[in-house]
Amino acid sequence: MAENDVVEKLCAELAHAAAELAPDAPMAIDLELPEPEQEEQ
Amino acid sequence: MTLEEATAALADRRVSSVELTQACLERIEKRNPELNAFITVIAGEALRFAEEMDRERADGVARGPLHGIPIAHKDNVFTHEVKTTSGSKIFADFEPSVDAEIAARLEQAGAVLVGKTNMHELAYGITSLNPHYGPVRNPHDSARIAGGSSGGSAVAVADEMCFAATGTDTGGSLRIPASFCGVVGVKPTYGLVDREGIQPLAFTLDHAGPLARTVRDAATMLAAMSGREFEVEPSLAGRIVGLPENFFFDDVDPDVSHAVKHAADVCIRLGAHIEHVVMPDMELLNVVSRTITLAEAAAVFEPWVDGQADRRADIGEDVLALLDQGRALPATAYVNAQRLRKELIENFRGLLETVDFLLTPATPAPAPLITEAADIRVATTRFVRGFNVIGFPAIAMPCGRTAGLPIGMQLVGGPWRDAELLGAAAALEDELAL
Numbered sequence: 001m002a003e004n005d006v007v008e009k010l011c012a013e014l015a016h017a018a019a020e021l022a023p024d025a026p027m028a029i030d031l032e033l034p035e036p037e038q039e040e041q
Numbered sequence: 042m043t044l045e046e047a048t049a050a051l052a053d054r055r056v057s058s059v060e061l062t063q064a065c066l067e068r069i070e071k072r073n074p075e076l077n078a079f080i081t082v083i084a085g086e087a088l089r090f091a092e093e094m095d096r097e098r099a100d101g102v103a104r105g106p107l108h109g110i111p112i113a114h115k116d117n118v119f120t121h122e123v124k125t126t127s128g129s130k131i132f133a134d135f136e137p138s139v140d141a142e143i144a145a146r147l148e149q150a151g152a153v154l155v156g157k158t159n160m161h162e163l164a165y166g167i168t169s170l171n172p173h174y175g176p177v178r179n180p181h182d183s184a185r186i187a188g189g190s191s192g193g194s195a196v197a198v199a200d201e202m203c204f205a206a207t208g209t210d211t212g213g214s215l216r217i218p219a220s221f222c223g224v225v226g227v228k229p230t231y232g233l234v235d236r237e238g239i240q241p242l243a244f245t246l247d248h249a250g251p252l253a254r255t256v257r258d259a260a261t262m263l264a265a266m267s268g269r270e271f272e273v274e275p276s277l278a279g280r281i282v283g284l285p286e287n288f289f290f291d292d293v294d295p296d297v298s299h300a301v302k303h304a305a306d307v308c309i310r311l312g313a314h315i316e317h318v319v320m321p322d323m324e325l326l327n328v329v330s331r332t333i334t335l336a337e338a339a340a341v342f343e344p345w346v347d348g349q350a351d352r353r354a355d356i357g358e359d360v361l362a363l364l365d366q367g368r369a370l371p372a373t374a375y376v377n378a379q380r381l382r383k384e385l386i387e388n389f390r391g392l393l394e395t396v397d398f399l400l401t402p403a404t405p406a407p408a409p410l411i412t413e414a415a416d417i418r419v420a421t422t423r424f425v426r427g428f429n430v431i432g433f434p435a436i437a438m439p440c441g442r443t444a445g446l447p448i449g450m451q452l453v454g455g456p457w458r459d460a461e462l463l464g465a466a467a468a469l470e471d472e473l474a475l
Binding site for chain 2: 004013014015
């Protein structure tokens with residue numbers, strides 16, 4: 001598959017999912033998995 | 042001999058570190074010409090350090106279970122004044138001035154480094170068919186791939202060229218070669234193992250972890266790499282194991298499916314309850330993974346692809362194609378992928394509150410032939426790469442064989458429950474007794 005085809009397919013799938021699933025999701029790109037002790041604080 | 046057995050033999054003075062190191066070096070000399078697991082072997086340095094470890098032991102110093110144990114590092118782990126190529130022609134002569142954090146920790150624990158292992162170029166692929174350093178071959182059938190990107194580490198461990206090795210995993214690069222080579226590969230919780238001094242690929246998905254011949258050996262390595270203690274209680278009694286109803290058994294080799302379902306039966310025998318679960322949107326999770334990987338890897342390697350230090354001609358065709366795809370990806374796609382990631386993490390948090398672990402195949406099929414390994418990346422990564430997106434710990438380990446090849450399963454746990462996950466895996470390993 002040509003590079004642009006791969007990219008276009010990925011973007012289409014993401015755009016659809018973003019519209020369906022995450023319209024109000026925060027614009028954050030960190031991955032925080034606080035340990036339980038930190039969660040309690 | 043396992044790492045655990047070697048530790049006991051060293052402690053009882055039945056063997057020395059020098060003898061163990063010599064045995065590994067002899068094995069490398071005999072087998073590496075065919076399997077191509079190592080890019081660099083440091084026999085002299087290894088034997089000198091082994092002698093030092095033996096002297097320390099004779100003087101009553103005990104560094105712990107890795108004291109005097111021969112290991113290897115994947116060649117994207119920086120090692121002081123030892124060539125660190127990342128499987129790339131670009132870094133062919135790179136000798137770091139410092140050790141990676143995990144290399145320093147393992148040396149402090151007394152592990153003897155015998156060499157640096159071959160890998161998929163820049164850790165960006167899953168075959169380890171490296172165009173610059175040659176293909177890594179599967180020890181169970183050298184006409185087959187070892188998997189990747191940590192292919193050389195998995196082969197070195199499986200073929201007894203060392204007792205354990207380090208690897209990295211951005212989309213399955215520890216677990217796929219573990220599955221194909223019949224060893225244990227642990228992708229810990231994101232953040233558990235420090236990645237300082239490891240060549241990045243996609244920095245919000247990259248993990249470092251161990252490859253070993255048993256779960257307990259992997260736990261010993263992980264403890265040293267993370268600087269934490271793990272009490273691995275081999276038990277599944279009273280645990281709830283989630284067996285996916287969707288996605289994970291679609292388009293799977295029947296023998297793989299049978300072996301994983303047999304492992305589920307073994308869980309029941311060990312006192313666990315099997316809960317059939319509907320998985321969150323795995324296809325979407327994989328799309329998010331691919332998008333983030335494309336964007337971040339393109340950013341990491343931009344200087345060598347379209348910068349002043351243009352080295353496009355020195356990058357393999359498959360890796361260059363992925364880097365160019367990443368450069369063509371709109372920024373909005375990356376942002377949306379990260380937004381969706383948040384949603385998906387919450388979905389999986391909810392699932393892992395209803396079950397203790399998930400049990401899945403690690404790869405849909407055993408190791409393919411080298412001649413049939415083109416275009417298998419998306420299919421081969423589909424059960425593993427999603428867990429890099431959510432950051433939860435996942436272990437690949439053997440659960441059977443088909444036509445002489447290992448079959449790998451995957452156990453997934455909740456975040457920061459790595460020790461519990463290792464305990465469940467150890468119980469399964471004991472009962473499967475492969």
